[in-house]
Amino acid sequence: MEAPTPPILLLKTKSTPNDGYDEFFAQNNYTPTFIPVLEHHFHSTNLQSIHSLLTSGAFTPGSGRKYGGLIFTSQRAVEAFASVLEELDEPTSKHTRNLNIPIYTVGPATHRTLTSLILPYLPNATIHGKDTGNGQNLAHFILRHYNSLYTSSSTSTSSSSGGGGGDDTKPPLLFLVGEQRRDIIPKTLMDDGLPATERIGVEEVVVYETGVMRGFEEEFSGRVGRERAVMRRVIEEGDGEGWVTWVVVFSPTGGEGMLRGLGLLDNSQGQGQGQGRGGNEKVGEGEGQERRFFVATIGPTTRDYLRDEFGFEADVCAEKPSPEGVGKGIEGFMREWRAKRGL
Structure with missing residues (x-):
């Protein structure tokens, strides 16, 4: 049976009839899922x-x-x-x-x-x-x-x-x-x-x-919960050494809901818990476990918004606002991540 490909959650409405992000990441060993943020x-x-x-x-x-x-x-x-x-x-x-x-x-x-x-x-x-x-x-x-x-x-x-x-x-x-x-x-x-x-x-x-979009935060939180369950299963079956989930953020709108859905926002203070690149260890399967959810932004405007408003530092900021730009940033991050783990 063919091994599943890791998910990438794209916080945008899927373009029709074709979407460049869908095509790019499907061709690069990811399973793209679109979650509309804006109306x-x-x-x-x-x-x-x-x-x-x-x-x-x-x-x-x-x-x-x-x-x-x-x-x-x-x-x-x-x-x-x-x-x-x-x-x-x-x-x-x-x-x-x-x-x-x-x-x-x-x-x-x-x-x-x-x-x-x-x-x-x-x-x-x-x-x-x-x-x-x-x-x-x-x-x-x-x-x-x-x-x-x-x-x-x-x-x-x-x-x-x-x-x-x-x-x-x-x-x-x-x-x-x-x-x-x-x-x-x-x-x-x-x-x-x-x-x-x-x-x-x-x-x-x-x-x-x-x-x-009405219901965005609930939909996103539900998807994160399902992806965590899949991640646990894949890791338990011994196929999850390099398994991670990426979230790609395309605009400041919805940033707060995204961080809350990932458990990266203190509900009472509205401040990010994940300060510093790769700094939050609670996004995985619980306290003390390795972080497996990462965040990429389409560009510096969204990156700076998350940093300035919530104290959260995205793991990747695309140099160019394109599927290839996001993909290149993720690829570089994952190369370092795998090297640190000897994968």
Whole structure:
């Protein structure tokens, strides 16, 4: 009988139709299990205002224009925007089909979604920034690209380059965001240290809100209990020398529930018991037994949140926010862990 593969608990909603984390870890001798942490709610009032902007000429060159383009940094914001576009009927969609505006996005996944989304509604829009990778890089890209559309030498042809449409005035960009977001893009584009002619106005509109999934902590705690039972059985059968369980955390949201589910949080004080890498020995099968549950974070923001809020130091922080980045961090940790045990 084939030996079972160790579990890895991924605290995210499984992407469809394919999930890169599922494919990567299944191919690398783990059994991935997804436990959704976040639930999203579209902000209907603000989305209605976006609908009004699109259909009232707020993006159309001329005296009534308010914005010169759009910024997206999350899939959820794109999904929210999609709900607006899908409500455009034939008469109102005529206002959007001739819009020649730049749309900025931070990565290839969002770029792909936008590309398929805008064709029926914004066929003349252009999408930029798919290789920037993060908000800081995207902001600097926007400074170069958007400003180039409003130089004195380009205004006469800007309509053919996805920009000003012949209007010399540089309008602000509209940034569709979630309730929780970093402000690196607005700060960079509107930095007082920039020459006034290079600054780019940014207006943020919250189009979705994010919270912890109801029942997440209970579901996670139940899964941890089941994995502990499997771990005991595997160890008792003599196949568990290198058996561990990994938990991968993708955002600060749900961090408290995750630590509580692992027994790493003092319920009365809200402080982590597992301070220092690999420091908590209570996560295994009881007092005095070796720790077999480990935590990896998708990046430094989540790592720092767990450290600053709860005094918990994650075992691994991915250098790159990708399946390969998480996998590389875990592989390095496990190499050291096995070496210490002579495995």
